[in-house]
Amino acid sequence: MSDNKLQDQLYAMRHSSAHILATAVQRLWPQAKFGVGPVVENGFYYDIDLGADKISEEDFGRIEAEMQAVIKDNVPFERTEKPIDEAISWATDAKQPYKVELLNDLRRAGTTIAKDLNADELGTIASGDSQVENVSFYRNGDFTDLCRGPHVETTGRVGAFKLQRVGGVYWRGKDTNPQMQRVYGVAFTTPKELRQYLDMLVEARKRDHRKLGQELDLFIISDLVGPGLPLFTPRGTVLRNELIKYSEELQRSVGYEAVWAPHMTRTDLYKKSGHYDKYPERFDVSSVESDDTFMLKPMNCPHVAQIFASRPRSYRDMPQRYMETTTMYRDEKSGELHGLSRVRALTQDDSHAFVRPDQIEAEMRGILAIVKQMYKTLDMALSVDLSFRDDSDNYFGDLELWQSAQATLEKVAQEEALDFKIELGEAAFYGPKIDIYVADALGRRWQCATVQLDFVQPERFELEYTDENGDKQRPAMVHKAILGSIERFLSVYIEHTAGKFPVWVAPEQIRIVTLNQEDDTVTFAEQVLQQAKAIGLRATIDNAAESVGKKIRAAELFKIPYTIVLGQKEMDSGEVTPRIRKDLAVSDDAKTLGLEAFLQTVLAESRSRTLESTL
RNA sequence: GCCACCUUAGCUCAGUGGUAGAGCAAUGGUUUUGUAAACCAUCGGCCGUCGGUUCAAUCCCGACAGGUGGCUCCA
Numbered sequence: 001m002s003d004n005k006l007q008d009q010l011y012a013m014r015h016s017s018a019h020i021l022a023t024a025v026q027r028l029w030p031q032a033k034f035g036v037g038p039v040v041e042n043g044f045y046y047d048i049d050l051g052a053d054k055i056s057e058e059d060f061g062r063i064e065a066e067m068q069a070v071i072k073d074n075v076p077f078e079r080t081e082k083p084i085d086e087a088i089s090w091a092t093d094a095k096q097p098y099k100v101e102l103l104n105d106l107r108r109a110g111t112t113i114a115k116d117l118n119a120d121e122l123g124t125i126a127s128g129d130s131q132v133e134n135v136s137f138y139r140n141g142d143f144t145d146l147c148r149g150p151h152v153e154t155t156g157r158v159g160a161f162k163l164q165r166v167g168g169v170y171w172r173g174k175d176t177n178p179q180m181q182r183v184y185g186v187a188f189t190t191p192k193e194l195r196q197y198l199d200m201l202v203e204a205r206k207r208d209h210r211k212l213g214q215e216l217d218l219f220i221i222s223d224l225v226g227p228g229l230p231l232f233t234p235r236g237t238v239l240r241n242e243l244i245k246y247s248e249e250l251q252r253s254v255g256y257e258a259v260w261a262p263h264m265t266r267t268d269l270y271k272k273s274g275h276y277d278k279y280p281e282r283f284d285v286s287s288v289e290s291d292d293t294f295m296l297k298p299m300n301c302p303h304v305a306q307i308f309a310s311r312p313r314s315y316r317d318m319p320q321r322y323m324e325t326t327t328m329y330r331d332e333k334s335g336e337l338h339g340l341s342r343v344r345a346l347t348q349d350d351s352h353a354f355v356r357p358d359q360i361e362a363e364m365r366g367i368l369a370i371v372k373q374m375y376k377t378l379d380m381a382l383s384v385d386l387s388f389r390d391d392s393d394n395y396f397g398d399l400e401l402w403q404s405a406q407a408t409l410e411k412v413a414q415e416e417a418l419d420f421k422i423e424l425g426e427a428a429f430y431g432p433k434i435d436i437y438v439a440d441a442l443g444r445r446w447q448c449a450t451v452q453l454d455f456v457q458p459e460r461f462e463l464e465y466t467d468e469n470g471d472k473q474r475p476a477m478v479h480k481a482i483l484g485s486i487e488r489f490l491s492v493y494i495e496h497t498a499g500k501f502p503v504w505v506a507p508e509q510i511r512i513v514t515l516n517q518e519d520d521t522v523t524f525a526e527q528v529l530q531q532a533k534a535i536g537l538r539a540t541i542d543n544a545a546e547s548v549g550k551k552i553r554a555a556e557l558f559k560i561p562y563t564i565v566l567g568q569k570e571m572d573s574g575e576v577t578p579r580i581r582k583d584l585a586v587s588d589d590a591k592t593l594g595l596e597a598f599l600q601t602v603l604a605e606s607r608s609r610t611l612e613s614t615l
Numbered sequence: 616g617c618c619a620c621c622u623u624a625g626c627u628c629a630g631u632g633g634u635a636g637a638g639c640a641a642u643g644g645u646u647u648u649g650u651a652a653a654c655c656a657u658c659g660g661c662c663g664u665c666g667g668u669u670c671a672a673u674c675c676c677g678a679c680a681g682g683u684g685g686c687u688c689c690a
Binding site for chain 2: 552
């Protein structure tokens with residue numbers, strides 16, 4: 001079978017699994033009202049409303065048992081067609097109000113996709129001529145469903161599946177609609193593939209950054225401080241600082257200079273920039289003394305725009321490139337907070353360049369170069385979305401400017417040989433973006449870096465420079481972040497590396513374990529520690545009255561790159577045999593080398609940001 | 616914010632309508648160790664918070680807080 005055919009086959013299996021789920025639910029809860037039951041990545045779901053009753057994960061056992069019974073019956077999926085009006089009366093008789101609503105949308109608009117429909121008309125009774133003549137139904141045994149298909153031939157042919165979870169959803173995603181329950185299942189062609197997928201989930205759970213954050217002592221979230229406000233321990237702060245240091249180094253290499261803005265501002269700044277009404281998640285701060293109102297900064301661009309505006313600028317001074325790694329505050333809804341990936345205090349390696357129109361392309365290229373460099377060093381693959389505007393009126397600024405900006409972005413992306421696709425409707429209100437996604441070790445895709453073009457804020461803040469003819473010109477603004485939110489990036493990076501950080505970011509690079517507690521051993525080990533620290537390595541000593549095995553194990557659990565054991569042998573020879581963390585080691589053979597040479601090698605690795613041990 | 620579920624020692628987790636236990640960690644001692652867990656002892660908990668039911672609540676009920684999984688949202 002070709003790949004396409006296999007894909008179609010899997011799609012039909014998953015879709016049929018959704019119907020079998022609904023069949024089982026209907027047998028167990030005859031009052032069930034059904035919404036939609038589509039195929040999704042790795043499986044399927046069905047939206048179900050049981051009225052006062054609720055499905056919980058404890059019910060999965062008996063639902064799955066009932067599904068197995070349906071499969072065992074091995075009845076065919078039979079396709080039939082009904083004229084639309086007949087279908088509506090069928091759904092009404094069957095007491096399936098959600099299906100009635102879908103059918104009415106089909107009748108009126110020929111589609112059931114909520115975002116393609118006029119929101120006011122959604123689900124209203126359709127009158128007049130119908131957009132469709134017939135609609136198709138699929139029946140398997142005692143269950144019939146409005147459905148476009150396709151399905152497998154019989155219920156016995158659905159492959160391997162497992163119910164995963166249940167969550168609450170609003171009917172058609174609208175929070176004024178009734179809330180239903182969405183039961184998710186995963187489904188694959190064979191039990192083996194299902195097993196592999198479930199194993200991958202187990203692996204992902206082991207790498208969960210919240211779990212590793214606890215185990216490796218990287219960060220905490222304190223109830224007293226508040227949800228979404230993570231605190232970083234000394235170890236976690238090393239990670240942050242090393243990544244930030246590298247990001248700033250890269251930015252400096254393409255001409256960015258550090259600036260600084262306070263974390264609080266008059267709200268007037270955001271009223272003028274146009275963000276105030278567009279940004280409901282801001283933190284307002286009541287005034288201390290005056291009648292002014294203040295807010296915590298939810299972003300940086302309006303602030304640094306004031307630095308640009310603070311003195312007259314010549315075309316010769318352009319571009320002005322400002323960078324600032326700083327924390328901003330966004331009042332995200334409580335249900336959306338998640339470990340480090342979604343927080344209320346986020347730190348961005350942000351920058352803004354104020355450029356002449358003829359400098360836009362070069363600026364974008366410089367930025368893309370350092371973004372590529374960053375993720376190459378981090379060993380993460382990039383993919384790119386060009387986030388462009390759609391026809392809606394959600395955007396500020398001149399349409400022609402937008403079009404030329406979008407053309408520029410596309411040209412640069414092409415010339416930089418980026419693997420990109422265009423996403424309409426994903427632009428910021430002030431301009432189009434290049435959104436850069438990285439793939440982690442488990443193949444999951446995350447947005448981190450972003451480059452954005454902005455003609456709106458320069459307009460709003462009346463930014464200008466003087467050109468060679470003495471005329472005032474308006475600059476464009478290029479926003480960029482390489483790591484994006486450091487907190488979110490760390491969540492991705494911790495999971496990507498499973499906490500096994502390369503030497504240059506490892507919170508602790510060398511653990512020195514003493515063989516015993518005799519005075520000369522401890523003194524020697526302390527001298528080595530001082531030597532390592534003196535050249536800038538992050539090292540600690542473990543001279544506890546424990547067995548060597550136990551101290552080695554402690555170092556392993558903390559995923560420390562290098563562990564050295566010091567005893568009489570090392571004192572006599574001046575040589576060490578470092579234990580290298582397995583993922584870093586290029587061979588299994590232990591290598592013995594002079595103490596000084598060892599420290600210098602680790603230092604060189606740390607400086608060159610290598611991924612593997614050079615020992 | 617909405618829906619479902621969860622919250623017991625620093626961590627991971629048992630457990631019962633009659634106010635609690637293990638392992639690890641920590642601390643003290645014995646051992647002086649050669650590359651993933653030596654031994655003994657001790658400390659540690661208002662069983663998330665506040666109310667209710669009950670003679671009695673960590674356990675049952677409710678509210679709140681925090682978390683988990685979804686929905687929605689992410690300029």
